[in-house]
Amino acid sequence: MQILAFNGSPRAKGNTSTIISAVLEGAKAKGAQTVEVKLHDIELKGCMGCLKCRENPGKCSQKDGLSQYLEAVKTCAGIIIGCPIYMYHVTGQMKILVDRFYSLYISKETIGEYESAVPAGKSYALVTSQGNPDPESYSRPIRWLAGMTGSGLGFEEKGRIIHTNSHIHPAKEMENILKKAYEIGQKMV
């Protein structure tokens, strides 16, 4: 049973990475095998807009370091999406992942309707980190992120962490957040 984390932060020891690690520790404690994909550290190419995924549902024709993990999304037990807020939205690395997830949406006959290439019943967790102290300040992009990468594909959300005020309270010092993250990881398995 594999839990796959996609990390949109370029900072290997940053807040997102710290919280994702705690979620993965919880999943490991319940017997999961865990993989973390640091989007900044792999060869990552944008969607080509070739629409080959409309002809071959669930298959992305772009070939790069992400390809194997897009396949793994369909076979794993659950995914974690983690990302800092950059300029009121997700990082560029995360936006590329979201665009490439388009290949997991299968177009139905009716324009604008989709079904998921991801088998039902998989678990999902979301982690975001921001400097702004108000947890509601980026509710729109966060709702968008959870919709595109989670509920829209049929994942069942097991929990989310919106880490705020990161300059004053870095995640590594936030025991309550790390405990919650660990528990979410346990619930994912």
Ligand SMILES: Cc1cc2nc3c(=O)[nH]c(=O)nc-3n(C[C@H](O)[C@H](O)[C@H](O)COP(=O)(O)O)c2cc1C
């Ligand atoms: C280029 C850039 C843009 C940022 N934009 C925002 C922003 O719009 N709102 C905010 O609250 N924090 C913003 N931040 C702060 C980060 O979201 C914050 O430091 C976060 O904790 C970083 O996460 P990480 O340690 O996982 O990389 C920005 C940081 C950078 C480097």
